[in-house]
Amino acid sequence: MGKTSRDKRDIYYRLAKENKWRARSAFKLMQIDDEFQILKGVRRAVDLCAAPGSWSQVLSKRLYEEDKDAKIVAIDLQPMAPIPGVIQLQGDITSVDTANQVIEHFSGEKSDIVICDGAPDVTGIHSLDEFMQAELILAAFNITSHVLKIGGNFLAKIFRSRNSSLLYAQMKKYFKKVYLAKPRSSRQSSCEAFVLCLDYSPPEGFVPTMGKSSLEMTDASGVTAEVIDGFVTCGDLSGWDSEKSYPLDIDVCFPSANLDEEDKKRYEFKDVVQPPTDPAYKEALEMKKSGIFSKMNADMTKELKAQHKREDKLKIARAQEAESEKTAEKKEDSPVDKVAEELKAAKIEQ
Template sequence: MGKASKDKRDLYYRRAKEEGYRARSAFKLLQINEEFGIFSGVKRVVDLCAAPGSWSQVLSKELNKDTDETDRAKIVAVDLQPMTPIDGVTCLQADITHPKTLLKILQLFGGEPADFVCSDGAPDVTGLHDLDEYIQAQLVLCALQLTTCILRPGGTFVAKIFRGRDIDLLYSQFSYLFESVVCAKPRSSRGTSLEAFIVCQGYRPRPNWKPELDLTKSTEEFFEDAQIGKSYIGNDMEFPDAEERSIARFVACGDLEDGDSDATYVLNTNERKRNLEPVQMPTAPPYKKALELKRKGEMQRKS
C-alpha cells in the first residue's frame, strides 16, 4: 500500500495501513472468519495467489495467537510474484497449477494434508464483464484443483468469485465436493463490486476419484472423472432441461457498526498531519521489463 492514494479517505484503506496490513483485503478475511469461524482448529494452511500477503498476515496473526513456538500453525503462501517475507509464513514463488508446487507444499507439511486453503486471487480486469467473470471462474477452478489434492476431508476452502449470470454453475460444482457452500459478502468489500467470496466447508472427496495435477489437462479434463457437473450445449444448441443448477445461500459479513466500504470519510486534523509510510514496497509485475523496453523503443515485433 503506497504512501499516497486516491483511496486515502477509504476507512479500510486507512485502517490497514495503521494496523500494519499490506492491503485492505485483510479485513475481508477477518469478517468472513467472524461469521463462519473458519480458523477454528486450523494448523496447516495454504494461501494461494497470496501477493502482496495481507491474508497471510491475518492467518499468521490469528492462528498463532496464544501459542508457543512448538504449536505454531504451518502457513504456506504461493504466488507467481515475489513477496516480502512474513513472520510465521513460508513464501513460495510458484505456479499453483504445477505438480512441483503441490509436492513442495506437502513436503513443508511433512506429508500431512491442509486444514484450510484460501485464494484471494483475481485477474487484471478488462472491463468486459463476461470475459472477467469467465477468467475469474477459471482461476477459482485452478485453485480448486490444488485444493482437492491437498485438503483433508472436512477441511475448508475460501476463494474470491465474481458474481455473474452463470455463477450458479460454480455453486453447483462446489456442492458436489463440500457439505456447505455459501456466498459471502464482507462489509469491507465494496457493494458496487461484483466481488464476493465462496465459503466451502466440510470437504467430501469424490468416491473412487484420485485427483492428480497435470499440466497437459484443462480444468474441465481434470474434473471429468469426478462427475461434479459441467455446462454443455446439446446438438440442438440448447441447454439440457435436466441440467442441475443450485443457488448458494448469500450471507453479508461484518459488524454493521464497521465502516461502509463505499463511503468516503473526511480525515481529521491529526490524520492530515500524519503521513503513513508504505507497509510493503510495490512488487514488480512479470510484464514490467516489457513495459520498460516499450517505453525505450527497444521492443520490436518479430517478422
C-alpha cells in the first residue's frame, strides 16, 4: 500500500483501504464490539453523523451475518454513497421529525443500539473543541432518548477533558453502566475516546426532549472519579500500533524473502474506496482550482492599497488645511498688524 516508503499514513489507514472500509474509524467500532459484544443480537441500529459510512459498513457486515432481517438507519446532513442494507436519511439529528422517520423505518419499534462517531470541525483551541464535542454528544443523546428502547445501548465519541466527569454523570442518570473505551486503533496521543452507555434506564417520569442542549453544572453534584464503571482499552495490544509508521518498502519488510507476484501486489497503491459524494468543501475546492481565490486575494490587496493611499492623501490634506487655518489666525492676532490698522484709521480721520 502507498506510493512510497515515505508515506506517513498510519497502518490503520492503509488497512482500511486494503479491506475497502471507507475510513479507518471502522476498526474502532470493531475493536469495541470485540470487547463488549454490543452488536450481538441487535436487530435495529441507528448510526448518527454517519458520513462517510465506515461505521454503517461495520453494522451492515456484522448485523446481517446474524440476522438477515436486521434494519440499519444512517443519519447525516451530508449525502452518502449507498451501503447494502443501510437506510440513509439526510437530516438533522436535532429535529424531532428525524426521530419520527427513524421509528417509521423500524415499523413503530425502537432501536436496540445508537452509535455516533460525529465530531465538530476542530479549531485547535482544546477547551472549545472539548466543549463542542460534549454538546454534540448531548444532541446525539436527545435523539437517542426518542428512538432507543429500554435496555438499549448508546456509543459516542468523546474528547476527554477535566470536565468529562460531568458528562459521565449525566449519562449515568439514564444508563445503568457507563464505560470509557479506548480502541487500539485510536491514537494514544489523541484525547479521543468513546463513552459506552449500557442498559438504557431513564428516570421515572422522564419525557424525551430535544431541549437539553448544554452541560448543566447542577448535574455534577456527587461526581467522583468512580462515576464510570471502568476505563477499557480495546483491541489486541500485541497488534498494530496506531502511533507507529510501518515501512512500505518491500525490501525493508522482507530483506531475505523470495516474494512472488501476489505478495508484491500487496504494496500497490490503492485509491480511496468511496470519497464523499457531495462534500461541504466541494465548491471551495473547485473555486481554488479555478484560481478565483488568488484573483480575489489580488483584487482585495489592490483595493486595500488604494484605500490606504486615499486615507494618506486625506490626512495630508487635512493637515495642510489645519496649518493654513493656524497661519491665518496668527496673522489676525499679530500686534504689528493691529498698530498699522490703527495708524491707517487715524490718518483717514485727520
